[in-house]
Amino acid sequence: MDTRSHNPEESLEALLNWKLGNSDAEFKDEEFLNGIEEHVKEGNIRLSEVLQEISV
């Protein structure tokens, strides 16, 4: 157990300034479009497979 004393102002500041640091890079259209045909084709295959499962 952490028994150190805490400065409440510092604690609050730490909480308010808490960032996950997951921030991503700048979005670029060309990166998004890279491989998009293959991506959509694979998605359509998955959709067809799901449709086979849920067809009555």
Add this chain to the structure above:
Amino acid sequence: MEESSKGSGDENFRTRAQYRKKLLTKVYHLMVDDWPEEDRGSVQLNSQLVTAVSESYFKDLDRKKEFHGIKYADAHKRAGYMAKWIMRYRPVQITSDQCSVRALLANEHFAILMALKFIKVSPGKVSVHLYKNLLYTMRYRHLDGNALALAFYLLERAARADGLI
């Protein structure tokens, strides 16, 4: 086109929204071009609604970025917020009253395709079972952007997992 809110004004916002609309339109056409003709003929992309999706997405995400002091949104936030707005506006419109389930699920599928591309997860890596659950979630669960972002974050982590996620 970058997603930065730097220098954001009406013009910057409109430009970003127009570029994102172009992406959405391209993905839509790739999606339906691969469909059987009868399904392709049962749906149509409504340009006005795609604009609404794109503009709402940026307004929503810009507000979040400003509040949290974020420069660039994470991929999973882009995924979650885009899926949210596609499901709210449903830009793929049904043009027939005798269409297939594929056409009826067009918006759900479209939202998932976009979201998975944002998080760089190939649909081929998603099991049929999980894909079915995603479709169902999009269809019947009215989730907000944060909940969807969390779902796509977990999916992104799981897809790259090599040990602990």
